[in-house]
Amino acid sequence: MVKLNFRRLRRLLPVFLTFLILFETVAIIATTPKPRTRFFEFYVLGANGSAADYYPNNSSFIQTGQPITWFLAVINRMSSMQFIDIRVRLANQSLTAPNDTTLSPSSAPVVADFERFIQNNQTLKVPFIWQVQNFTTTSQGSSRIVQLQIGNVTYSLQNAPTCVTSCSFRFIFELWTWSLESSQFQFAWWNGNEQQIAWLQLWFRLTPGVP
Amino acid sequence: MAASVAFLLVVLTFLIIYPAPVSSQSNLQSQQLTKVIEDVLKAESAGARPDEMAKLAAGLNDVLSLENELQTPQDSNKAQPTSQIAVELENVDTQAKQIEIIAAHRTFENQIRTYLLAAFASFLATIIAHYALLLRRRERVKRVLRMKIVAR
Numbered sequence: 001m002v003k004l005n006f007r008r009l010r011r012l013l014p015v016f017l018t019f020l021i022l023f024e025t026v027a028i029i030a031t032t033p034k035p036r037t038r039f040f041e042f043y044v045l046g047a048n049g050s051a052a053d054y055y056p057n058n059s060s061f062i063q064t065g066q067p068i069t070w071f072l073a074v075i076n077r078m079s080s081m082q083f084i085d086i087r088v089r090l091a092n093q094s095l096t097a098p099n100d101t102t103l104s105p106s107s108a109p110v111v112a113d114f115e116r117f118i119q120n121n122q123t124l125k126v127p128f129i130w131q132v133q134n135f136t137t138t139s140q141g142s143s144r145i146v147q148l149q150i151g152n153v154t155y156s157l158q159n160a161p162t163c164v165t166s167c168s169f170r171f172i173f174e175l176w177t178w179s180l181e182s183s184q185f186q187f188a189w190w191n192g193n194e195q196q197i198a199w200l201q202l203w204f205r206l207t208p209g210v211p
Numbered sequence: 212m213a214a215s216v217a218f219l220l221v222v223l224t225f226l227i228i229y230p231a232p233v234s235s236q237s238n239l240q241s242q243q244l245t246k247v248i249e250d251v252l253k254a255e256s257a258g259a260r261p262d263e264m265a266k267l268a269a270g271l272n273d274v275l276s277l278e279n280e281l282q283t284p285q286d287s288n289k290a291q292p293t294s295q296i297a298v299e300l301e302n303v304d305t306q307a308k309q310i311e312i313i314a315a316h317r318t319f320e321n322q323i324r325t326y327l328l329a330a331f332a333s334f335l336a337t338i339i340a341h342y343a344l345l346l347r348r349r350e351r352v353k354r355v356l357r358m359k360i361v362a363r
Contacts, residue, residue: 012341019333019340027329031322080255081264083248083271117271119264120255180252183245 038191040084041075042175042198044128054202060168061207062132070128070202072173076118078189083178085185086114086126090145091170091201092161098174098199103188106172106199109159112150127151130171135206138162143206145169163206170203240296247271247304254311258318263310270303 046053047069056066076082091097091108098106118124133154134147142162148155163169175198176185188195251267259267277296 008341012337015340016333016337019336020330023329023333023336024326027325031325080252081268115275117268117275119261119268178245178248180245180249183241 035192036077036079038078038189039196040077040082040175040177040189040198041073042173042200043073044173044200044202045071045073045125049125055204060204062204063207064132064134067129067131070130072114072126072128074118074124074126074175076120076122076124079120081117081119083117084115084124085176085178086116087174087176088112088114088128088150089172089174090148090157090160091172092163093167093170095161097172097201098187098197100197103195103197105174105187108161108172109157111148111155111157111160112153132206137208140164145206168203168205170201173200173202175199240300243297243300244274247300247307250304250307250311254307254314257311257314258321259310259314263314267303267307267310270299270306274299274303 089108095108130150135145137143144162179186
């Protein structure tokens with residue numbers, strides 16, 4: 001074994017310092033959190049939990065009292081826990097959908113909403129079981145949903161949109177996030193310096209009997 | 212004297228007509244909720260583990276369930292859920308603060324451990340480099356000693 005005398009130690013000191021700087025730099029890089037793209041994944045699944053079977057018998061013609069099961073799914077990729085609100089709007093063809101450029105929500109009335117806290121990198125699945133319980137049709141041929149059941153709650157719709165013959169209704173699902181600055185939900189979230197929104201829509205038609 | 216009495220009357224009338232603005236209960240609750248969320252996020256950024264965050268998220272989702280109960284029109288006894296919400300929020304806040312302290316301590320320990328490990332690795336690397344150089348020099352010396360001087 002070679003003895004490490006003072007001269008040798010002095011000679012080894014620069015080598016040790018070089019290695020120290022190198023390894024500590026690696027340690028700092030490894031322990032510093034990296035900036036990541038912040039986003040949500042937002043999608044709707046059909047009754048079987050897959051991207052199919054959205055409507056019974058694969059027909060978007062819905063009868064009154066016919067229950068339809070969808071799953072609203074959100075994956076949080078925001079690098080932190082989020083407080084989200086999925087707002088469900090009932091719209092016809094003429095009401096405006098959310099605008100991806102101006103980042104404004106739809107003008108359709110909100111019929112229900114689902115507020116949840118969702119952890120980072122976690123998937124939230126909300127069952128959305130709904131049925132049209134009652135709708136009216138005028139002599140001009142326009143129809144309006146007056147009673148809608150979502151989950152166990154029945155909603156009597158006062159200002160629901162009307163739809164003329166052969167037009168379609170749609171559910172618009174908007175993803176809102178809680179803003180700590182304003183203490184309220186906001187439609188868009190921040191990813192660095194840019195704002196992003198997430199929304200979905202599913203169309204359906206009303207039929208009094210079997211289509 | 213009359214002027215001061217008149218002024219006092221005007222002030223009193225003004226105070227009676229315009230009472231001091233009082234924040235609504237829901238507004239207070241939303242402020243409390245924001246504060247709790249801030250504390251939960253602080254715990255997360257301090258390095259709380261996913262299982263700890265799951266506990267906090269579950270507590271906050273329980274608060275939302277209570278709030279939904281409160282909003283149900285059939286519910287006649289609303290005083291109880293309101294106080295329950297406040298208690299539940301307080302519990303989550305306390306948990307979040309505790310987790311933040313533990314997580315911050317753990318993160319600090321982990322960082323110190325990582326930096327010490329890096330220092331130890333550099334020490335080992337220095338020793339290895341030193342002995343590698345030594346071995347190389349010895350081999351060179353051996354090779355030189357094995358050399359023969361051949362007269363031409």
